[in-house]
Amino acid sequence: MIVCFDIGGTAIKGAVAYAPDDIRAFPRRPTPGDDFDAFVETLRAVIAESGGTPACVSISIAGVIDPDTHRAIVANIPCIHGRTLSADLAQALDLPVIVANDADCFAIAEASIGAGQGHRVVFGAIMGSGVGGGLVIDGRLINSDGGFAGEWGHGPVAATTAGHPPVAIPPIPCGCGLKGCIDATCSARGMEKLHSFLHGETLTSEEIISAWQDGDPMAARTIEILVDIIASPLALVINVTGATIVPVGGGLSNSPELLEAIDVAVKARILRRFDRPLVVPATCRVEPGLIGAALLGLRVSGETS
Known part of the structure; x- marks a missing residue:
């Protein structure tokens, strides 16, 4: 089981994923754009709602991870812009964290099940x-x-x-x-x-x-x-x-x-x-970012388990 997120400037969409065809979404939550601690607490609340300890957390963001510095370029969420987001969240949540661009998550969703x-x-x-x-x-x-x-x-x-x-x-x-x-x-x-x-x-x-x-x-x-x-x-x-x-x-x-x-x-x-x-x-018309994040997380957890 993994917990996945599709995070935009206004809303955080979360879900628990057990398999590519078993992704259970939670209600959306507002994105705390200017407060990293509040941002982490929002993710933590969704993870707690999953009812277990996920193998990893997988996140789709409307931004890019710089491959040289590993820092996030996310203009519409100031509290995570410029951070080494995967490492910072992994430390805060005490879980492995995967972060991917939302268009990449869309592409993996279409390639895998679309x-x-x-x-x-x-x-x-x-x-x-x-x-x-x-x-x-x-x-x-x-x-x-x-x-x-x-x-x-x-x-x-x-x-x-x-x-x-x-x-x-x-x-x-x-x-x-x-x-x-x-x-x-x-x-x-x-x-x-x-x-x-x-x-x-x-x-x-x-x-x-x-x-x-x-x-x-x-x-x-x-x-x-x-x-x-x-x-x-x-x-x-x-x-x-x-x-x-x-x-x-x-x-x-x-x-x-x-x-x-x-x-x-x-x-x-x-x-x-x-x-x-x-x-x-595209055939993944509903929440492709969330689906792609789930697929990436499930793949990594399967490879590392």
């Missing part, structure tokens, strides 16, 4: 308020010790012209400090900025997609350009990694039509030919 089952190389892509991803090869995360692999949303690679006919696209500033990242241009917020730039109209990403599906020509132009921008970087990721399936999560994945358009564009730009969908909706 759309990636049966594939050697799975690239799990997140397309929501941000663009991210995780890479799983032979059932194992590339980022097993932390790191930035899979972060295809960052880097100044967004096309400066896109669409048919082509239109010039400004390099949109990204929260990472660069300009022209896919995260800034093709996330849900990026779609909104792109639409505003093209048409001078402010709509949410949900409204843009709905208008596109209803045949609105301005929304259709926005989607066409977004697909043109995002397809080449994703095609490059697939060529480099050899991924044979790309499950997609995040808010934009709620539109099957959008994923189908991206799939068609990506398959036209990769070296390997597929006669089936490659970019597909």
Whole structure:
């Protein structure tokens, strides 16, 4: 038995996991963002609720563990940002602690029990308020010790012209400090900025997609350009990694039509030919971070028991 958590800036989701198909969630608790002692006590309360001593604690966070320093980079939870989080929590809880990025947890969930089952190389892509991803090869995360692999949303690679006919696209500033990242241009917020730039109209990403599906020509132009921008970087990721399936999560994945358009564009730009969908909706739609954390914890506890 292990206890797993999916921790975000506002809520801590906890569960006890006995097997991949036996994960029992507890009620959510608020995240103590500025008080590490309170943060630890919240985790300790969930562990106590499990009714036993877990083999380990496994945590999914909306952040990255620096592979060189082992320190957490978690901007929206100040009390754990900059800490050697796994070691600090292990000492505080007196239990082994695994910490992984939430996109990596999503990827391992999809590779293990989701759309990636049966594939050697799975690239799990997140397309929501941000663009991210995780890479799983032979059932194992590339980022097993932390790191930035899979972060295809960052880097100044967004096309400066896109669409048919082509239109010039400004390099949109990204929260990472660069300009022209896919995260800034093709996330849900990026779609909104792109639409505003093209048409001078402010709509949410949900409204843009709905208008596109209803045949609105301005929304259709926005989607066409977004697909043109995002397809080449994703095609490059697939060529480099050899991924044979790309499950997609995040808010934009709620539109099957959008994923189908991206799939068609990506398959036209990769070296390997597929006669089936490659970019597909994720099947772990509910709590993939929690499921991925559980799977990682169960695997480690099985290897070390």
